[in-house]
Amino acid sequence: MSLKLGMVGGGRGAFIGGVHRIAARLDGHWELVAGAFSSDPTRAATSAAELGIVAERSYGSFAAMAKAEAARPDCIDAVAIVTPNHLHVPIATAFLRAGIPVICDKPLATTVKDAEALVRLVTETGIPFILTQTYTGYPMVREARALVAAGRIGHVRHVQVEYLQDWLAEPVERGGQKQAAWRADPAQSGAGGCIADIGTHAFNLATFVSGLVPHALLADLTAFVPGRALDDNAALLLRFEGGAKGMIWASQVAPGTKNGLRLRVVGEAGGLMWDQEHPDDLEFTPIGQPTQSLRRGGEGVATASRLPAGHPEGYLEAFATLYAEAAGMVRRFREGAKPDQATMLPTVTDGLAGMRFISAGVRSHEGGAVWINL
Numbered sequence: 001m002s003l004k005l006g007m008v009g010g011g012r013g014a015f016i017g018g019v020h021r022i023a024a025r026l027d028g029h030w031e032l033v034a035g036a037f038s039s040d041p042t043r044a045a046t047s048a049a050e051l052g053i054v055a056e057r058s059y060g061s062f063a064a065m066a067k068a069e070a071a072r073p074d075c076i077d078a079v080a081i082v083t084p085n086h087l088h089v090p091i092a093t094a095f096l097r098a099g100i101p102v103i104c105d106k107p108l109a110t111t112v113k114d115a116e117a118l119v120r121l122v123t124e125t126g127i128p129f130i131l132t133q134t135y136t137g138y139p140m141v142r143e144a145r146a147l148v149a150a151g152r153i154g155h156v157r158h159v160q161v162e163y164l165q166d167w168l169a170e171p172v173e174r175g176g177q178k179q180a181a182w183r184a185d186p187a188q189s190g191a192g193g194c195i196a197d198i199g200t201h202a203f204n205l206a207t208f209v210s211g212l213v214p215h216a217l218l219a220d221l222t223a224f225v226p227g228r229a230l231d232d233n234a235a236l237l238l239r240f241e242g243g244a245k246g247m248i249w250a251s252q253v254a255p256g257t258k259n260g261l262r263l264r265v266v267g268e269a270g271g272l273m274w275d276q277e278h279p280d281d282l283e284f285t286p287i288g289q290p291t292q293s294l295r296r297g298g299e300g301v302a303t304a305s306r307l308p309a310g311h312p313e314g315y316l317e318a319f320a321t322l323y324a325e326a327a328g329m330v331r332r333f334r335e336g337a338k339p340d341q342a343t344m345l346p347t348v349t350d351g352l353a354g355m356r357f358i359s360a361g362v363r364s365h366e367g368g369a370v371w372i373n374l
Helices: 016-026 041-050 062-071 085-097 112-125 139-149 178-183 194-210 315-335 348-366
Strands: 003-009 030-036 078-082 102-104 129-131 156-164 214-222 233-240 245-251 260-267 270-275 281-286 292-295
Touching: 003 016, 003 062, 003 085, 003 315, 016 030, 016 078, 016 315, 030 041, 030 062, 062 078, 062 085, 078 085, 085 102, 085 112, 112 348, 129 315, 129 348, 139 194, 139 260, 139 270, 139 281, 156 194, 156 233, 194 214, 194 233, 194 245, 194 260, 194 348, 214 348, 233 348
Parallel strands: 003 030, 003 078, 078 102, 102 129, 156 245
Antiparallel strands: 156 260, 214 233, 233 245, 260 270, 270 281, 281 292
16 A cells, blocks of 8 residues: 655756655655645645545645644654755654654755754654755766775775756846756855755765765855856865865856765775766776676676666656665564664665754854865
């Protein structure tokens, strides 16, 4: 039997809400049954009707939804939060206090203080909280993580992540582009722009694959578009425990790129390279040997995938992997079973790490590009 999903945000005109809905239903684990799809009551009702949600489970606010759903015998099993950043914590708090598991888009919050409060609430309640760091769901990202953990590249020396887009290369937020407008607004996005929107993905990918614990960073943040209130380009250096170093370049003003996410992990015995625009391939180069191209589903690749080799598996499928694993987590919670200790799902603690990364990056930049401890 499928689980019942609710959604806050993601109404008509939203991008990420549609992605969540497709991913949630791809494996048949979830059915969308309720939502507060917009802060505008008319748009919320229209969006609900278009999505086939019955009128009594279409809500004008997240607070009303949390209260009403918690009182229903057929209460939703989880809520997906797909709003601008400043609403993540109040919405998550309302549903956690109503006893409802949360699946939240990143970043977790707009301040470290709010993120820490949310971590405490999740710890106190024991209610599942999943953060949708999408790229952790790619099979070859998980294969890279497994190779590093198995010592196949030896002691890690350096991690580099490049995440480049070009959609904010012009001031589109001033022309009514909704997705750009809130991302460029400190009141909705928080203190970070590009560093929060895609820099957190790069940071999460670096730590997820390498298994390293970062302890300091240095950041140079820039708003290249005149008059833009938040950074649209972020260059960072990282120091990890154990001596490894790292670099992140995240930019949303790089013409010729659309979603250019690339990872390199270099060790004393070899190196790895993964490119999100070619997600089924992972380059593995043992030192002194030719580069091997490992293919998802191919020989020598241990990580499971959903499609046979040669059938491309990408962004939506990676997102769906997170939703499938979230379903398992929520079912165990409903049954009173212990959490799966082997899960790779990002949680509220990963969200807190991301917020500390953003905060440290902003403080480093404001201090003149100085090293800040994490």
